[in-house]
Amino acid sequence: MQHTLVEQLRSIVGAAHVLSEGDLTAWEQDWRKRVMGKALAVVRPGSTAEVAAVVRACALAGASIVPQGGNTGLSVGSTPDETGTQVVLSTTRLNRVRTIDRDNLTMTVEAGCILQSLQETAEKEGLLFPLSLAAEGSCTIGGNLGTNAGGTQVVRYGNTRELCLGLEVVTPQGEVWEGLSGLRKDNTGYDLRDLFIGSEGTLGIITAATMKLFPQPAAQLTAWAAVPSMEAAVRLLGLAHRYLGAGLTGFEVMGQFALSLVTKHMPQLRVPFAGLEGAPPYYVLLENSDSESEEHARQRFETLLELAFEDGCVLDAVVAESLSQAHELWHIRENIPLAQAEEGLNIKHDISVAASRIPAFVEHTDALLQREIPGVRLVNFGHLGDGNLHYNVQAPEDGDARAFLDTQEARVNELVYDAVAQFGGSFSAEHGVGTLKADKLAQYKSPVALSMMRAIKRALDPQGLMNPGCMLP
Numbered sequence: 001m002q003h004t005l006v007e008q009l010r011s012i013v014g015a016a017h018v019l020s021e022g023d024l025t026a027w028e029q030d031w032r033k034r035v036m037g038k039a040l041a042v043v044r045p046g047s048t049a050e051v052a053a054v055v056r057a058c059a060l061a062g063a064s065i066v067p068q069g070g071n072t073g074l075s076v077g078s079t080p081d082e083t084g085t086q087v088v089l090s091t092t093r094l095n096r097v098r099t100i101d102r103d104n105l106t107m108t109v110e111a112g113c114i115l116q117s118l119q120e121t122a123e124k125e126g127l128l129f130p131l132s133l134a135a136e137g138s139c140t141i142g143g144n145l146g147t148n149a150g151g152t153q154v155v156r157y158g159n160t161r162e163l164c165l166g167l168e169v170v171t172p173q174g175e176v177w178e179g180l181s182g183l184r185k186d187n188t189g190y191d192l193r194d195l196f197i198g199s200e201g202t203l204g205i206i207t208a209a210t211m212k213l214f215p216q217p218a219a220q221l222t223a224w225a226a227v228p229s230m231e232a233a234v235r236l237l238g239l240a241h242r243y244l245g246a247g248l249t250g251f252e253v254m255g256q257f258a259l260s261l262v263t264k265h266m267p268q269l270r271v272p273f274a275g276l277e278g279a280p281p282y283y284v285l286l287e288n289s290d291s292e293s294e295e296h297a298r299q300r301f302e303t304l305l306e307l308a309f310e311d312g313c314v315l316d317a318v319v320a321e322s323l324s325q326a327h328e329l330w331h332i333r334e335n336i337p338l339a340q341a342e343e344g345l346n347i348k349h350d351i352s353v354a355a356s357r358i359p360a361f362v363e364h365t366d367a368l369l370q371r372e373i374p375g376v377r378l379v380n381f382g383h384l385g386d387g388n389l390h391y392n393v394q395a396p397e398d399g400d401a402r403a404f405l406d407t408q409e410a411r412v413n414e415l416v417y418d419a420v421a422q423f424g425g426s427f428s429a430e431h432g433v434g435t436l437k438a439d440k441l442a443q444y445k446s447p448v449a450l451s452m453m454r455a456i457k458r459a460l461d462p463q464g465l466m467n468p469g470c471m472l473p
């Protein structure tokens, strides 16, 4: 039966695009190398019609499908389990930009388009596609939609959900829902688009999307500020909202220990104020985009920083003099996860709490972890403008990191996620649930919400063939 299915898949997409032998690690292992699965086959359809035919063939054979884009997801949602029975449906050949509508400020693109290529496509048109994250050279827009990715510009432009106007989806029965409208207003019933966004491949396969475009800002300025506390960072965020308005496009926070790892493992990167006396506990990276001119943007930034100095929420600050200096500052922020990986295995969290409650959450959880697990090192950084922290935990210095993970990961997760729940937050802000946190969904989501989610899954995918085990336990 399985042999017949692989033959059928070959006849649909061509033998060259069905991989079932040899080294399939790139598709079978997750980005963080936490899990290694085994696929029956990796199939790479080149059109929506081929996706639909593949899904129909799998449904007939009772084979489950794992949709996969760039496989950069951080929650283990795009790799097969170890049974060798699942089909990985890779979207990488669905990579065409179908249309650009300059007057409607939209582009309709296929799911396998690499995010960075879409940013470049928009730029060539003199427009902006603002979704931006460190994996943009490898992740796909289908994966961004599947996970409702966030990134560094959410404070101004929203998550991927807010950037999407319409979708084309292949259903678990192999039908095609053509919902590629570029409408900004459409109140005709349930919002099916929003159902598929963030569904992590469990309800169907997104094959194309109509995404919003924006005018390019006339100027973009970046500043780096040392702040005396997390509470001060949140006060600075309030000031930035007030004085920059819609110009505030990025607001990242970085803990001192997170930056010390960058200095240690990437000594070629110059971290501003790293040598400041008494080493301030937090640093903020702010971005201001302006539709008028660079001079105007700089003036606004300077006013903001003057007010922040007066307020005491900023100890020292530097504004990038050029685009390349701005890139260097962002580069430091983007390198924190790599520096952390260099330091050794660690426990990652992608949590959100209302920005106003973050200082109390951090104070509470830092103290709790240090009390319960002495010597633990906290690598705290993230998109503070969105109330989203990557509140990561590193093994004690000179300890055995593998043994630490084996013995302490469950306990650390419990302490952190219970604290998040206590502060009214979410255990997954932007990386999704995947298979990694499916048990957490069952634990922390309300029973009513879970039962509605299960009803939706049963209604759309009664055979349970779309990415089973991912998200819904």
Ligand SMILES: Cc1cc2nc3c(=O)[nH]c(=O)nc-3n(C[C@H](O)[C@H](O)[C@H](O)COP(=O)(O)OP(=O)(O)OC[C@H]3O[C@@H](n4cnc5c(N)ncnc54)[C@H](O)[C@@H]3O)c2cc1C
Residues within 6 Å of the ligand: 031, 066, 067, 068, 069, 070, 071, 072, 073, 074, 077, 078, 091, 111, 132, 133, 134, 135, 138, 139, 140, 141, 142, 143, 144, 145, 146, 147, 148, 149, 150, 151, 152, 199, 200, 201, 202, 204, 205, 206, 207, 337, 430, 431, 434, 467, 470
């Ligand atoms: C260095 C690095 C930095 C990152 N930074 C961020 C960040 O700032 N913000 C953020 O949100 N994420 C971040 N991520 C996580 C990751 O890049 C995003 O989740 C991204 O959206 C995944 O896209 P992908 O194409 O790689 O999807 P994949 O990893 O292939 O898939 C992710 C999920 O989406 C589903 N899926 C994929 N394609 C489709 C489709 N066409 N239809 C339906 N379902 C589909 C998969 O089944 C899976 O459940 C980062 C990752 C790395 C490695």
